[in-house]
Every structure is written in C-alpha cells, then in structure tokens.
Amino acid sequence: MSSRIILVVLGGIKMTDRTIVALDAMGGDNAPKEMIKGAVQALEKTDAVQVLLVGKEDVIRAELAQYTYDKARIEIVNATEVIETAEPPVNAIRRKKDSSIVVGMKLVKEGQADAFVSAGSSGAVLVGGQVIVGRIKGVERPPLAPLIPTEKGVSLLVDCGANVDARPSHLVQFAKMGSIYMEHVVGIKNPKVGIVNIGAEEEKGNALVKETFPLLKGEKNINFIGSVEAREIPHGQADVIVCEAFAGNIILKLFEGVGSVLISEIKKGMMGSLRSKIGALLVKPALKKALKSFDSSEYGGAPLLGLNGLVVKTHGSSTAKEICNTIIQCVTFKEQKINEKIKESIQPE
Amino acid sequence: MSSRIILVVLGGIKMTDRTIVALDAMGGDNAPKEMIKGAVQALEKTDAVQVLLVGKEDVIRAELAQYTYDKARIEIVNATEVIETAEPPVNAIRRKKDSSIVVGMKLVKEGQADAFVSAGSSGAVLVGGQVIVGRIKGVERPPLAPLIPTEKGVSLLVDCGANVDARPSHLVQFAKMGSIYMEHVVGIKNPKVGIVNIGAEEEKGNALVKETFPLLKGEKNINFIGSVEAREIPHGQADVIVCEAFAGNIILKLFEGVGSVLISEIKKGMMGSLRSKIGALLVKPALKKALKSFDSSEYGGAPLLGLNGLVVKTHGSSTAKEICNTIIQCVTFKEQKINEKIKESIQPE
Structure with a gap:
C-alpha cells in the first residue's frame, strides 16, 4: 500500500517525512517518456522523495512498465486532459479541470503534495500557481526565478x-x-x-x-x-x-539565443577546412564540456517563489536529467523550510 | 589652403561636395592614437570625405606627424578641454565649452561639418546631440541605433x-x-x-x-x-x-557579455589537455573568423537618429578600424540624404 492511499484515508494529512512531488507527466516536448524516466532516476538518487505522476493513467502505466523502481514511492494520479502550449492560460486553467496541470496543482493546494513540477505551458503554470496554489500572505507577486x-x-x-x-x-x-x-x-x-x-x-x-x-x-x-x-x-x-x-x-x-548562434557559427567555421576539421575532432570533448557549463538545463527548473507550496517550471524541452535535478531541488526546498523562511521575511502589512 | 578656411571665410557655407566629418580626437580608451589612425585610413579608402580632428592641437599635431596623407582633407580644430566618462553629462556639456565634444557638435550645428563622431562619454554625446545639434522638427526623441x-x-x-x-x-x-x-x-x-x-x-x-x-x-x-x-x-x-x-x-x-564569457570558457576548456591544445592550434583561424562575425566593432558606430545633422557614438574601446568604418558610414548617410528622408517621414503635428 502506497503512502498516498494512507493520505487519502487520513483526509490529506501526510504520514511521511519524504518530500512528495507531483510531476506533470504530460507537459513538455518530451512527455511522457522523459518525465517518467526522470522520476525513476530521482528515486534512485535519493530516498527522501515520493513522486505522483499526474496524467493519462494508461499512457503513464505503459511507459512505467519499462522500469524497475520502488513501487511504494511512485504512484499515478489520473488526469484525462492536457493543456497545450498555445492555449490562452486563464481559459485553460478555468475549463480543463481534469488537466494534469490543474489536478497536480490541486494536490499541492490540498496538502497531498509538497511540490508540483511541469514542463508544460508556462502561462498555465504561472496562472495556476497563483489561482490554484495561491500566494503566501503578504507576497504581492510570485516571481519565476530560474x-x-x-x-x-x-x-x-x-x-x-x-x-x-x-x-x-x-x-x-x-x-x-x-x-x-x-x-x-x-x-x-x-x-x-x-x-x-x-x-x-x-x-x-x-x-x-x-x-x-x-x-x-x-x-x-x-x-x-x-x-x-x-x-x-x-x-x-x-x-x-x-x-x-x-x-x-x-x-x-x-x-540562450546568443549562446546557440555563437556555437553554431563556431561549428560552421570549424567545418570550413581540412585543417580545422581535424582540430575540431581534437577539441570536441573540451568544447562539449565548456558548452555544458553554459547549458541552463543542467541546473533544474525555475521555482515560482512565494506560493503556499512549491511550483517549478522546467524547460519545454526538458529531458530526464532536468526533471531528475528538479525533483531533487524540491526535496532541498522542503527540507530547508524555504516557505517558512519566506513567511518570516515577508511581513504582511 | 584647406577647404575649412574657405568655409570660415564664407561664414559657414560649405564649398565642397565631400562629407565633412568632425572627429573627437580625444574621446575613448585609445585616443588620440587610434582616432587619428582611423581618420587617415578613411581618407585612403574614399575620396569623398574630409576630416576635422577636434581636440588638443599640439597632441593631435604630434600624432599626425607620423602619417602621410592628403593635407587638404585633414584639419585640426583646437579644443582645450576633455569630458571624462565619469562626469555627469548635463553639467559637463554646460561647463566644458571648449571640450572636444562641445566644439565638435557646434561644427555640426553651424553647418561646418556634416557629422560628429565620438568614442567618448556616451552620456555627453547623447545630451550634446539633443542640446547642441538639436532635433529634426517633429522628432520627439532621438534614439541611439547600433x-x-x-x-x-x-x-x-x-x-x-x-x-x-x-x-x-x-x-x-x-x-x-x-x-x-x-x-x-x-x-x-x-x-x-x-x-x-x-x-x-x-x-x-x-x-x-x-x-x-x-x-x-x-x-x-x-x-x-x-x-x-x-x-x-x-x-x-x-x-x-x-x-x-x-x-x-x-x-x-x-x-557582448554572453559572447565574451562563452568564448573565454571555450578557450579555457581547450587548454585543459594536450589533445585539445593541439586541436586549438588547428581550429584557431576558423574560430577567429567565426568570432569576428560576432564582433560589433566591425560594423561602425551607433548613429543618434533624428538630429539636425549626424552624431555617431562609437565604442569606448574603438580602434582605428571602427573609426574608419564609421567615417565611411557618415559619407553614406549624407549621400543617401537620410535626414531629408526622415523629415519627409516624420510629419510634425
């Protein structure tokens, strides 16, 4: 029996010290594949987390079947709808009550999850964070902070x-x-x-x-x-x-723009002569390492600060690695009692 | 006898079809050396320009002595003061009446020069452009356009x-x-x-x-x-x-910032192993070429659009090449009658 079933029985009171992260399994360019892979990876990296995979149950179940994982720490929460990136966010949040974003945010609102992570529509995540999860008293505007x-x-x-x-x-x-x-x-x-x-x-x-x-x-x-x-x-x-x-x-x-154009110019430049082609082969690993240090996906998602709970937006192009890093970031956020510290710091007038 | 002396005799009416560019010989990190070198280079590239070098006469004269050039097309206009980058611009323009920026802009205002080019204080150039040279009727705010x-x-x-x-x-x-x-x-x-x-x-x-x-x-x-x-x-x-x-x-x-950091990371990365050091030697020319295409100094200075005349701000770190390119850009600006076209386009209310 997983801990979430205990939660439901006890009416939303959590019986675990683990950080519970609700993950939008349907959001982003690489969903659900990379989302689910990222969740499994996070479980392997830390024992301190449980993941609720939010989205179409059959799709998630089929994808999950490929992995061996601690079944007590992953659970599926069914949500039949998906908010697309192009949808006007306010309408989408209002109308798609059974979307992965709305269902996932409600889990945070009701205390059944500590955090919600999504690679889906930025607009819907921002609107949902304010409307569904809500602001900490005294916080005027919750900023997105990558x-x-x-x-x-x-x-x-x-x-x-x-x-x-x-x-x-x-x-x-x-x-x-x-x-x-x-x-x-x-x-x-x-x-x-x-x-x-x-x-x-x-x-x-x-x-x-x-x-x-x-x-x-x-x-x-x-x-x-x-x-x-x-x-x-x-x-x-x-x-x-x-x-x-x-x-x-x-x-x-x-x-992102300057970096990617500059890199493509350099690569093009190196393919211009035999001499530089040979050189390019030799510098490739060093170049890759330098570029990696400038790749923002290495650093996890962007939290929406000042909410009653945690909402994190990851890149639309997130792969398993970014999702895994973000889930671990949620554990630190909870363990370090960031929201309690924000409450102390922001005194309502 | 240079054409400027004719101008003075005729009370500011120009007797030449050449574009007359007043150049701030004292502004920028590499003044006066690179300014004067740039002016001489411009003269070599086009016959359609005359340059008035504005600044401390003795300093300019000593520097000019190194070059062979068409003496009818370069002249020194003495200005004994220099506006420093850190000076509050409005005060500087008001007080330093004999600074290279104020004197150079007045040459434009009085019709003795078509354009003024400076690598000096951005603030002073922006303020001076509006206050001394003045706006074309109907132009609300002259923008700086690099x-x-x-x-x-x-x-x-x-x-x-x-x-x-x-x-x-x-x-x-x-x-x-x-x-x-x-x-x-x-x-x-x-x-x-x-x-x-x-x-x-x-x-x-x-x-x-x-x-x-x-x-x-x-x-x-x-x-x-x-x-x-x-x-x-x-x-x-x-x-x-x-x-x-x-x-x-x-x-x-x-x-500029992202480009320079990324490039220094790549260079550092390449110095990390013998393999990549050899590679770096081979790719160096290609890398240099790619980076050059991303170097804004290749494209001349930034015009302040919408003035009664032309004022161009170049990088503080300008070298002769940027100054030369900018002077040639001033010729095109005049020959293409840009200000006449702006006047037609911006109808005063």
Whole structure:
C-alpha cells in the first residue's frame, strides 16, 4: 500500500517525512517518456522523495512498465486532459479541470503534495500557481526565478517572466525571496543582490529602478551590491539578479539565443577546412564540456517563489536529467523550510 | 589652403561636395592614437570625405606627424578641454565649452561639418546631440541605433540607451527612422521591423508594447512583422528591432557579455589537455573568423537618429578600424540624404 492511499484515508494529512512531488507527466516536448524516466532516476538518487505522476493513467502505466523502481514511492494520479502550449492560460486553467496541470496543482493546494513540477505551458503554470496554489500572505507577486549559468557558477534571475509592469515593492520582495532561495537551496552564503540597470551609478536607470534602488539599499536582511549592467551578468557579478519580468525574460532568452548562434557559427567555421576539421575532432570533448557549463538545463527548473507550496517550471524541452535535478531541488526546498523562511521575511502589512 | 578656411571665410557655407566629418580626437580608451589612425585610413579608402580632428592641437599635431596623407582633407580644430566618462553629462556639456565634444557638435550645428563622431562619454554625446545639434522638427526623441551582429548579417537596434521610459509614439518614430537607415545606409530593401516582446502573440507584453503594437501595425510605410522574442534576435529574424532604451541597452550589453564569457570558457576548456591544445592550434583561424562575425566593432558606430545633422557614438574601446568604418558610414548617410528622408517621414503635428 502506497503512502498516498494512507493520505487519502487520513483526509490529506501526510504520514511521511519524504518530500512528495507531483510531476506533470504530460507537459513538455518530451512527455511522457522523459518525465517518467526522470522520476525513476530521482528515486534512485535519493530516498527522501515520493513522486505522483499526474496524467493519462494508461499512457503513464505503459511507459512505467519499462522500469524497475520502488513501487511504494511512485504512484499515478489520473488526469484525462492536457493543456497545450498555445492555449490562452486563464481559459485553460478555468475549463480543463481534469488537466494534469490543474489536478497536480490541486494536490499541492490540498496538502497531498509538497511540490508540483511541469514542463508544460508556462502561462498555465504561472496562472495556476497563483489561482490554484495561491500566494503566501503578504507576497504581492510570485516571481519565476530560474538559475542562469555564469563564469563563477550560477545566479538566480528574479523575475524572468511572471509579472510585467512590476512595482518597486514587488522588486524588494523578489530580492528577499531570491536571497533565501540562493542561500538555503543553492548554498551561497550571504548572497550578493544586484538590480539590473543601464549604468553602475545610483542615479542611472528608468523610473522603476530609480525608485527601487533606495528601497533595496535600506533593506537590512539582504546583501545589496547596487546596479548590475547586463554585460556583467554572465560574469556572475551578483548571485541574485533582481529585475522586472520584461527585462528578465529578455535576459533569459538572449542567454540562450546568443549562446546557440555563437556555437553554431563556431561549428560552421570549424567545418570550413581540412585543417580545422581535424582540430575540431581534437577539441570536441573540451568544447562539449565548456558548452555544458553554459547549458541552463543542467541546473533544474525555475521555482515560482512565494506560493503556499512549491511550483517549478522546467524547460519545454526538458529531458530526464532536468526533471531528475528538479525533483531533487524540491526535496532541498522542503527540507530547508524555504516557505517558512519566506513567511518570516515577508511581513504582511 | 584647406577647404575649412574657405568655409570660415564664407561664414559657414560649405564649398565642397565631400562629407565633412568632425572627429573627437580625444574621446575613448585609445585616443588620440587610434582616432587619428582611423581618420587617415578613411581618407585612403574614399575620396569623398574630409576630416576635422577636434581636440588638443599640439597632441593631435604630434600624432599626425607620423602619417602621410592628403593635407587638404585633414584639419585640426583646437579644443582645450576633455569630458571624462565619469562626469555627469548635463553639467559637463554646460561647463566644458571648449571640450572636444562641445566644439565638435557646434561644427555640426553651424553647418561646418556634416557629422560628429565620438568614442567618448556616451552620456555627453547623447545630451550634446539633443542640446547642441538639436532635433529634426517633429522628432520627439532621438534614439541611439547600433548595428548588432546576427546569423544573417546585422540588425539595427533602436533604441539602445538614449530614452528610458519611452512612450508608444516614440517607438513608432524609432521604427520609421530605423527603416530608413537600414534601407538606405545598410542597403536592406524593405527592412522587416519587429518589436521586442516576451511572446510572439499580439496580446503578450507589458503596457508599452501592448499600446505600441497596434500603432506599428497601422503604419503603412514600414514592413512590420510583429513581436520578436529576445531568443530570435541573434538569428536575425528582424532587420529593425524596436524597443525602449532600457530593454535595448540590456540586449546590446548582454550580446557582448554572453559572447565574451562563452568564448573565454571555450578557450579555457581547450587548454585543459594536450589533445585539445593541439586541436586549438588547428581550429584557431576558423574560430577567429567565426568570432569576428560576432564582433560589433566591425560594423561602425551607433548613429543618434533624428538630429539636425549626424552624431555617431562609437565604442569606448574603438580602434582605428571602427573609426574608419564609421567615417565611411557618415559619407553614406549624407549621400543617401537620410535626414531629408526622415523629415519627409516624420510629419510634425
């Protein structure tokens, strides 16, 4: 008998210390194959997790049959509908009550899961997080906060797309929540917080940045280092990079875009002569390793911070590895009591 | 007797068909050496240009002494002060009346030069352009518009830093002026115009983009293709990329930042083993060529569009090559009558 059946019997009260992760088995380009493979891998890596695979039961069951795994720690939760990427998110969440995203989020809302992970529609995950799971009291806007690769390791980008046209008070909360996440999930002590700006000086910037800068400077519980120019972001100047979602989305997408074009130009260049073709063979492993350090899928999904529970969005192109990393990230999030720390930090007015 | 002396005698009326470019000999990390070298190179490349070297006469004269050049086409205009990069620009323009930037811009204002080129303080160039040279009637905000490298060639990014917190009507003018520049200076027929957005659909975006989108759609004289996500910019999806200056500055700076970090990671990776070191030697020329295609200094400086004359800002790190390319770009700008075309396109209300 699996622990979820116990949960149901006891009316939603969890009887396990394990982190329970509800995984959208139907979302993303490689679903359900890579989702299920990732779940099985996570079980092998840590004993501290249970996975609820949410989606079409028959499809999931057929896929699962290929693996040997601890049957007490994986369970299927049937959901007959799938929200497509192109669907308007608000409508989709409202109408597709039996979709994997809505069913998975309800498991978090009802306390039957600690976290929900999806590689599906970003819009639906963002809307569902706010509407179904709900915000921690006092949190004005929950930001989407991916880790981005830098020369020194990783930085957390808050917000990268959840709340356009944010206000200064939102950005201050992003800084606080981002600092907690970087310190306790990623393990960076006293993380440096910077605000994205178009110059290093305090008087530079647009209206939002100029208003937010003194507020961040006045916050005692964060390690604010001032403005960060976009040029410095890949060098890892700040651990937590605070910005409004429109700017954050540009940063995230351009990281991917510039990287992929540059790499394809280099590869094309190397195929141009016999000499460089031979050289390319010799440098291939080194090149692969360097590029891997710049591949954001290595670092798991992006949490939506400040919700009553945890919701994580992974890349649409997620493979088993990213799903596995993300599930393990959920365990750390729970064990480090991130939401309790956010509640303490964000005092409702 | 040089043509400028004729000009002075005739009270500012130019007696030459050549494009007269005033060059800030004192601005930028490599001034005056690379500025003067660049000017001499430009003279060798085209007969259609004359250069006024603006700055400390003795310093310029000593540097010029190394070169053989057509003495009728280079002249020194003395300016005893230099505006430093760190100086607050408005104050600097107001107080340093005899700085190379103020003196050079006045030459444009008074019709003694067609263009002013500077690698010096961006802020001072932007402020001086508006305050000294002045806007074309009807132009609300003159944007800074650099060319950025893409997989397909180059795209024009308007605005990359002149006007934060722009309004929809400004962005529409950016689109018009950018289209004229790309068509007639860069030679892209019927250039595709895109607006930077966080999704491809019309209903996506922040308040500014949502308001601007239908205005651009309604413009008959531009080839508007809709939203462009940041990820697509390096692929060259649009020829003219319209955005507000804060976003544009992030795009420009991140292009440089991601590129340089990625390249240094690749180089570091290649130095890791004997095998890859040998490979690195073999691929070096190909790698260099690929990276060159992604080096923005190859494409000359960024014009400030919509002024009564032409002001071009080059990189602070400009070398002779970028200065030479920029001077030639000024010739095309004048010969193609870009400002006349902008005047026709922007009808004052």
